[in-house]
Amino acid sequence: MSSGQGRPVPPTRRSDRRSRRRGLAAVAGIVAATALVGGGCYAFAGSLGCVTRGALELNVTVAPELAPAIKAAADRFNGQRHVTGGRCVEAVVRSADPQAVATLLSGSGSSRDAGSIPDVWIPDSSLWANLTPGDGSDGSPAAVRMPQPGFSIAETPIVAAVPRSVRGVGATAPPSWERLLTSGGSKARMPDPGRHAVGLGTLIVIRSVLAGDRDATAKFTGIVRGLRESVVPDVRAQFARGVGDRVLITSEQAVLGHNRDRPAERLQVVRPAEGTVVLDYPYTLVADDEDRSAAARLFEREVRGGQTRQSLRALGLRTTGGTEAAGMGLLPVPKAEDVRQALQAWAKLSLTTRMLSLIDVSGSMIERVPGTRATRLQVLAQASQMGLALQPDDTELGQWVFSTNLDGRRDWRENVPLGPLGERIGSVTRRQRILSALSSLRPKPDGDTALYATVLAAFTHMRETYKPDMVNTVLLMTDGRNDDPDGPTLSRTLAQLRKEYDPDRPVQVVIIGFGDEVDRNELEQLARATHGSVHIAHTPADMKKIFLAGTARRVCSPRC
Missing domain, CATH: 3.40.190.10 (Periplasmic binding protein-like II)
Known part of the structure; x- marks a missing residue:
């Protein structure tokens, strides 16, 4: 039954089969290698090359809340052995506050927190790209071109x-x-x-x-x-x-x-x-080097991937479009201009106030305000109390009262020395001392209004004690006009104010005139000489708006 078992294969035919298998394997290897190289996937050869050429370190700086997700993305990316320019790419992720990086990138300063300029930056918002200096047309430093935000990875x-x-x-x-x-x-x-x-x-x-x-x-x-x-x-x-x-x-x-x-x-x-x-957490390319830019685009693919998106959602962030989808x-x-204006307004409005308050206590301040039982002085005192409530404890405030010959031959008297409202003066704070002084104000029955002499004295005092990190202001409150025959004239007062005013160290005179007897033209000339402002009030209800309007002028100071 040897025929049922089949005939033995001659040795020569077995050899041919083995040869064909070896040939097919060799061809398959060549095809696979060709496909790898031809398809651009040269990780194996490249990884051998980058051992000798060294790695290309891609520096990625992110907002702190992103760090866990982006560091995990970097770990996956580095494990894939990506190569560019013959070097293995290694993504290194660190976190830093976006403001510190924006300061570094804009050329307006340095920061220990930001370290060096990154290749890729993922801040918390595209708004930071707008915080560059001006174009030089207004005398500001020339603009430094910030990198433009890329796609949003989360929101x-x-x-x-x-x-x-x-x-x-x-x-x-x-x-x-x-x-x-x-x-x-x-x-x-x-x-x-x-x-x-x-x-x-x-x-x-x-x-x-x-x-x-x-x-x-x-x-x-x-x-x-x-x-x-x-x-x-x-x-x-x-x-x-x-x-x-x-x-x-x-x-x-x-x-x-x-x-x-x-x-x-x-x-x-x-x-x-x-x-x-x-x-919106924009993926922002900072590097302008060809190899680093290529590496950044490789890392971008990982950041765009599903695993990174899942990690971002786990951190409580929405993936792109999630906010609109939520209705x-x-x-x-x-x-960009809106962003700069908003920040400039904040910087000016949040500056600490340094204000010397001048309160008129001349004889006319004893008159009653129509429709009320209060005197003019009482209304001004109440207005000052409202204004005081708007000021935080680090505001520096002082109080003078003025008439004529109020302190010997001097026309003004210091009630409370200038200093922080929260600072203690004896057993009370300066705020409490000012409130007490306001409640005990009394007019001088035979006193005239030494308006010009007092304004000059107060302006000189504020100029000589000027503090550059504060808004330095003289606040004058009066119900009348200058009627001091022994004081300086209006022309002399204006000339001295204009001579002493320094736009680099501005001291503004802000005037609140109360009632119908004030000479608005006179007050506006005084204020205009120091780029200040005049506000006329007729009722106590006007006062809060006036104090807010006076504070708001900081936004355009000293050019308004």
Whole structure:
């Protein structure tokens, strides 16, 4: 039955089969190698080459809240052994506050936190790209071209966070931004606009929602002055100090993180009625070197990938388009000029005030104000008390009263020396001392109004004691006009004010005239000589608006 077992294969035919198999394997190897090289995937050969040529280190700097997701992306990327220019690419991720990096990139300063200029930068917002110096046309430094933001890898809206103890906010209908920032006995807490995009974005929102309002400047000023007292460096500091009963202006991502870590102090996210802006986390290419740019584009693919998007969502961030998909109203993207103007306004409005208050105590101040039982002096004292309430404890304030021959032959008297309101003078603070002095003011029955002499003395005092990091102002409150026959003339007073005024060390004279007997023309000439302003009031109700309007002039000072 040997035929049933089949015939043996001759040795020569077995050899042919083995030869064919070896040949096919060799061809397959050649084809595979050709496909790898031809397809651009030269990881194997490249990885051998980069051992001798060294790695190309791609420096990636990200906003701190992104760090876990982007570092995980870098680990995956580095494990894939990407090669460019014959060198293996190694992505190195570090976190730094975006403001510090923006300062470094714009050429306006350096920062220990930012370190060196990165190849890729992922800040929290595209707004930082607008914070470059001017074009030199106004005397400012020439512009430094900032890298333009790329695609958004994630987003989170700016929202209000309300603790359970604050009742009624957003319970029935979304509140307005103005209500969130100004209502209630507790001031809203916001990150510093000069240091964090949440604060900067909030300024953009305020200016946007107030656009077209007849009292926009005064309202913006009032909101900013209120926020200034409770501003914190960044979002992390908002929660580190404890929430209490404050409304926090922060990011949605920060609220979600807080609620996850501190479930006993959960916060409610309130989305204001007018809409909001988002932090958009742009992937920004900084490097202009060809190899580094190529490496950055390789890393971009990993950042765009599904695993990174999943990691970002796990951190409480929305992936691109998530805010709109959630039905949240978005305000228009601000222009670069709007961003710069908002930050400049903040810088001026949040400067500490240094003010010498001059209060008229001449004989006419004893007259009654029509429709009230108060004297003119009492109305001015009440106005000063309202103005005092607008000032934080680091405001430097002093008080003089004036008439004629009030202190011997001198026409003014110092009631309270100039200094911080929170500073103690004996057993009380300067604020308390000023309040006490205001309540005890009495007119000099036979006194005239030594307006010119007092203004000159106060202006000279403020100029000689000028502090460059403060807004230096003389605030004059009067019900009349100069009637001091022994004092300087108007022309001499104006000439001296113009001679002493220094736009690089500006001291402005701001005047509040009360009643119908003031000489507005006279007051405006005095104020104009120092780029100051004049405000006429007829009722106590006018005073708060006047104090806000006077503060708002900082935005255009000293050119207004």
